[in-house]
Amino acid sequence: MGSKYLFPYKSRFVGIGLILLHIPIRAIWEYLYPGLGEHHLPVKPGDSVLFTNQHLFSITSAILMLVGLFLIAFSKEKIEDEQIAQLRLDSLRWSIYLNYLILLLSLIFTNGIDFIDILRLNLWVPLLFFIIRFRWVLFRLNRSLTEEKN
Amino acid sequence: MKNNIRVERAIKNMTQAELAEKVKVSRQTINSIESNKYIPSTVLALKIAKVFGKPLEEIFMLESKDMK
Numbered sequence: 487m488g489s490k491y492l493f494p495y496k497s498r499f500v501g502i503g504l505i506l507l508h509i510p511i512r513a514i515w516e517y518l519y520p521g522l523g524e525h526h527l528p529v530k531p532g533d534s535v536l537f538t539n540q541h542l543f544s545i546t547s548a549i550l551m552l553v554g555l556f557l558i559a560f561s562k563e564k565i566e567d568e569q570i571a572q573l574r575l576d577s578l579r580w581s582i583y584l585n586y587l588i589l590l591l592s593l594i595f596t597n598g599i600d601f602i603d604i605l606r607l608n609l610w611v612p613l614l615f616f617i618i619r620f621r622w623v624l625f626r627l628n629r630s631l632t633e634e635k636n
Numbered sequence: 637m638k639n640n641i642r643v644e645r646a647i648k649n650m651t652q653a654e655l656a657e658k659v660k661v662s663r664q665t666i667n668s669i670e671s672n673k674y675i676p677s678t679v680l681a682l683k684i685a686k687v688f689g690k691p692l693e694e695i696f697m698l699e700s701k702d703m704k
Contacts (some may be wrong), residue, residue: 563662565661565662567660567661567662567665568661568665568676568677568680569661569662569664569665569668569674570662570665572674627664627668628664630664630667630668630671630673631663631664631667
Protein backbone atom coordinates (compact mmCIF):
# COMPACT_ATOMS: atom_id res chain seq x y z
CA MET A 487 0.00 0.00 0.00
CA GLY A 488 1.68 3.19 -1.16
CA SER A 489 2.00 5.75 1.57
CA LYS A 490 0.73 8.49 -0.72
CA TYR A 491 -2.79 7.14 -0.27
CA LEU A 492 -2.62 7.61 3.49
CA PHE A 493 -3.75 10.56 5.56
CA PRO A 494 -1.11 12.76 7.23
CA TYR A 495 0.17 11.68 10.65
CA LYS A 496 -1.77 14.34 12.54
CA SER A 497 -5.15 13.29 11.15
CA ARG A 498 -5.07 10.44 13.65
CA PHE A 499 -5.69 12.96 16.41
CA VAL A 500 -8.55 14.50 14.41
CA GLY A 501 -9.98 10.98 14.23
CA ILE A 502 -9.74 10.48 17.99
CA GLY A 503 -11.41 13.89 18.41
CA LEU A 504 -14.30 12.91 16.13
CA ILE A 505 -14.89 9.69 18.05
CA LEU A 506 -14.91 11.57 21.34
CA LEU A 507 -17.31 14.10 19.78
CA HIS A 508 -19.65 11.31 18.71
CA ILE A 509 -20.15 10.21 22.33
CA PRO A 510 -22.14 13.29 23.52
CA ILE A 511 -24.19 13.27 20.31
CA ARG A 512 -24.99 9.64 20.88
CA ALA A 513 -25.82 10.38 24.52
CA ILE A 514 -28.20 13.23 23.60
CA TRP A 515 -29.89 10.98 21.11
CA GLU A 516 -30.32 8.15 23.61
CA TYR A 517 -31.69 10.72 26.08
CA LEU A 518 -34.23 12.14 23.61
CA TYR A 519 -35.32 8.80 22.19
CA PRO A 520 -34.72 6.14 24.82
CA GLY A 521 -35.12 2.59 23.63
CA LEU A 522 -34.92 3.42 19.97
CA GLY A 523 -31.22 2.76 19.82
CA GLU A 524 -31.60 -0.78 18.61
CA HIS A 525 -33.86 -0.16 15.66
CA HIS A 526 -33.12 3.25 14.28
CA LEU A 527 -32.84 2.05 10.72
CA PRO A 528 -36.15 2.44 8.90
CA VAL A 529 -36.84 -1.23 8.34
CA LYS A 530 -40.54 -1.43 9.22
CA PRO A 531 -43.03 -0.82 6.41
CA GLY A 532 -44.41 2.70 6.48
CA ASP A 533 -41.43 3.81 8.53
CA SER A 534 -39.18 4.80 5.68
CA VAL A 535 -39.10 8.56 6.24
CA LEU A 536 -35.59 9.83 5.80
CA PHE A 537 -34.10 12.88 7.55
CA THR A 538 -36.33 12.81 10.59
CA ASN A 539 -34.71 13.98 13.82
CA GLN A 540 -33.90 10.43 14.86
CA HIS A 541 -32.49 9.62 11.50
CA LEU A 542 -30.34 12.76 11.45
CA PHE A 543 -29.00 12.06 14.94
CA SER A 544 -28.19 8.49 14.09
CA ILE A 545 -26.46 9.25 10.82
CA THR A 546 -24.50 12.12 12.39
CA SER A 547 -23.14 9.96 15.19
CA ALA A 548 -22.46 7.07 12.80
CA ILE A 549 -20.65 9.31 10.31
CA LEU A 550 -18.54 10.95 13.04
CA MET A 551 -17.58 7.54 14.38
CA LEU A 552 -16.85 6.11 10.94
CA VAL A 553 -14.78 9.06 9.74
CA GLY A 554 -12.93 9.03 13.07
CA LEU A 555 -12.11 5.34 12.79
CA PHE A 556 -11.12 5.81 9.16
CA LEU A 557 -8.69 8.62 9.98
CA ILE A 558 -7.16 6.62 12.83
CA ALA A 559 -6.85 3.50 10.69
CA PHE A 560 -5.37 5.13 7.62
CA SER A 561 -3.11 7.88 8.86
CA LYS A 562 0.63 7.69 8.37
CA GLU A 563 2.97 6.75 11.17
CA LYS A 564 5.53 9.28 12.33
CA ILE A 565 8.22 7.45 10.39
CA GLU A 566 6.51 5.65 7.55
CA ASP A 567 8.67 2.93 6.02
CA GLU A 568 8.37 -0.36 4.18
CA GLN A 569 8.12 -2.54 7.27
CA ILE A 570 5.22 -0.44 8.57
CA ALA A 571 3.57 -0.76 5.15
CA GLN A 572 3.92 -4.53 5.31
CA LEU A 573 2.50 -4.73 8.82
CA ARG A 574 -0.40 -2.54 7.75
CA LEU A 575 -1.17 -4.79 4.80
CA ASP A 576 -0.92 -7.83 7.06
CA SER A 577 -3.35 -6.39 9.58
CA LEU A 578 -5.72 -5.42 6.81
CA ARG A 579 -5.74 -9.00 5.58
CA TRP A 580 -6.50 -10.35 9.05
CA SER A 581 -9.35 -7.92 9.52
CA ILE A 582 -10.89 -8.95 6.19
CA TYR A 583 -10.54 -12.63 7.16
CA LEU A 584 -12.26 -12.00 10.49
CA ASN A 585 -14.97 -9.89 8.91
CA TYR A 586 -15.85 -12.54 6.37
CA LEU A 587 -15.75 -15.24 9.03
CA ILE A 588 -18.34 -13.27 11.02
CA LEU A 589 -20.42 -12.67 7.89
CA LEU A 590 -20.27 -16.35 6.96
CA LEU A 591 -21.23 -17.52 10.45
CA SER A 592 -24.06 -15.02 10.55
CA LEU A 593 -25.30 -16.22 7.16
CA ILE A 594 -25.51 -19.72 8.59
CA PHE A 595 -26.92 -18.95 12.02
CA THR A 596 -29.30 -16.03 11.48
CA ASN A 597 -32.31 -15.24 9.41
CA GLY A 598 -33.56 -12.08 7.68
CA ILE A 599 -34.06 -9.51 10.43
CA ASP A 600 -30.99 -10.39 12.47
CA PHE A 601 -28.87 -10.20 9.38
CA ILE A 602 -29.49 -6.45 9.25
CA ASP A 603 -27.79 -6.13 12.63
CA ILE A 604 -24.89 -8.14 11.27
CA LEU A 605 -24.62 -5.78 8.33
CA ARG A 606 -24.53 -2.86 10.73
CA LEU A 607 -21.83 -4.60 12.73
CA ASN A 608 -20.04 -5.01 9.43
CA LEU A 609 -19.68 -1.22 9.37
CA TRP A 610 -17.28 -1.30 12.33
CA VAL A 611 -15.65 -4.72 12.52
CA PRO A 612 -13.06 -4.42 9.72
CA LEU A 613 -11.85 -0.97 10.77
CA LEU A 614 -11.88 -1.67 14.51
CA PHE A 615 -10.14 -5.01 14.25
CA PHE A 616 -7.61 -3.56 11.81
CA ILE A 617 -6.77 -0.72 14.20
CA ILE A 618 -6.44 -3.06 17.18
CA ARG A 619 -4.28 -5.57 15.30
CA PHE A 620 -2.07 -2.91 13.69
CA ARG A 621 -1.51 -1.07 17.00
CA TRP A 622 -0.71 -4.38 18.67
CA VAL A 623 2.01 -5.35 16.18
CA LEU A 624 3.49 -1.83 16.37
CA PHE A 625 3.49 -2.11 20.17
CA ARG A 626 5.29 -5.47 19.94
CA LEU A 627 7.80 -3.99 17.50
CA ASN A 628 8.60 -1.13 19.87
CA ARG A 629 8.84 -3.50 22.80
CA SER A 630 11.38 -5.66 20.98
CA LEU A 631 13.41 -2.51 20.40
CA THR A 632 13.53 -1.56 24.08
CA GLU A 633 14.35 -5.15 25.06
CA GLU A 634 17.25 -5.01 22.64
CA LYS A 635 18.63 -1.89 24.28
CA ASN A 636 18.68 -3.33 27.80
CA MET B 637 18.49 -14.57 4.40
CA LYS B 638 21.01 -13.44 6.96
CA ASN B 639 23.05 -10.29 7.16
CA ASN B 640 25.96 -8.78 9.03
CA ILE B 641 24.66 -5.25 9.42
CA ARG B 642 25.42 -5.42 13.14
CA VAL B 643 29.08 -6.21 12.42
CA GLU B 644 29.36 -3.52 9.75
CA ARG B 645 27.79 -1.00 12.11
CA ALA B 646 30.32 -1.88 14.78
CA ILE B 647 33.15 -1.36 12.27
CA LYS B 648 31.82 2.05 11.33
CA ASN B 649 30.91 2.75 14.96
CA MET B 650 27.36 3.58 13.96
CA THR B 651 24.20 3.20 16.02
CA GLN B 652 20.96 1.68 14.72
CA ALA B 653 19.39 5.12 14.86
CA GLU B 654 22.16 6.68 12.72
CA LEU B 655 21.88 3.98 10.09
CA ALA B 656 18.08 4.27 10.14
CA GLU B 657 18.32 8.00 9.53
CA LYS B 658 20.77 7.54 6.64
CA VAL B 659 18.50 5.11 4.79
CA LYS B 660 15.30 6.88 5.88
CA VAL B 661 13.56 4.10 7.78
CA SER B 662 12.61 3.73 11.44
CA ARG B 663 14.99 2.32 14.03
CA GLN B 664 12.55 -0.54 14.51
CA THR B 665 13.07 -1.61 10.91
CA ILE B 666 16.87 -1.70 11.22
CA ASN B 667 16.47 -3.68 14.42
CA SER B 668 14.06 -6.14 12.75
CA ILE B 669 16.43 -6.63 9.82
CA GLU B 670 19.40 -7.24 12.14
CA SER B 671 17.48 -9.83 14.11
CA ASN B 672 16.31 -11.50 10.87
CA LYS B 673 12.66 -10.75 11.53
CA TYR B 674 12.21 -8.62 8.45
CA ILE B 675 13.60 -8.99 4.94
CA PRO B 676 14.27 -5.58 3.39
CA SER B 677 13.23 -4.66 -0.11
CA THR B 678 15.92 -4.66 -2.77
CA VAL B 679 16.01 -0.86 -2.72
CA LEU B 680 16.52 -0.71 1.04
CA ALA B 681 19.17 -3.47 0.93
CA LEU B 682 21.07 -1.57 -1.76
CA LYS B 683 20.84 1.65 0.24
CA ILE B 684 22.23 -0.08 3.34
CA ALA B 685 25.08 -1.57 1.30
CA LYS B 686 25.83 1.88 -0.10
CA VAL B 687 26.07 3.36 3.39
CA PHE B 688 28.71 0.76 4.27
CA GLY B 689 30.42 1.20 0.89
CA LYS B 690 30.39 -2.53 0.18
CA PRO B 691 28.76 -4.74 -2.43
CA LEU B 692 25.38 -6.18 -1.50
CA GLU B 693 26.62 -9.77 -1.22
CA GLU B 694 29.06 -8.86 1.53
CA ILE B 695 26.24 -7.64 3.74
CA PHE B 696 23.30 -9.86 2.84
CA MET B 697 23.69 -13.59 2.20
CA LEU B 698 21.32 -16.37 1.24
CA GLU B 699 20.92 -19.27 3.63
CA SER B 700 20.39 -22.87 2.60
CA LYS B 701 16.75 -22.74 3.70
CA ASP B 702 16.13 -19.90 1.21
CA MET B 703 16.89 -22.28 -1.65
CA LYS B 704 14.28 -24.85 -0.69
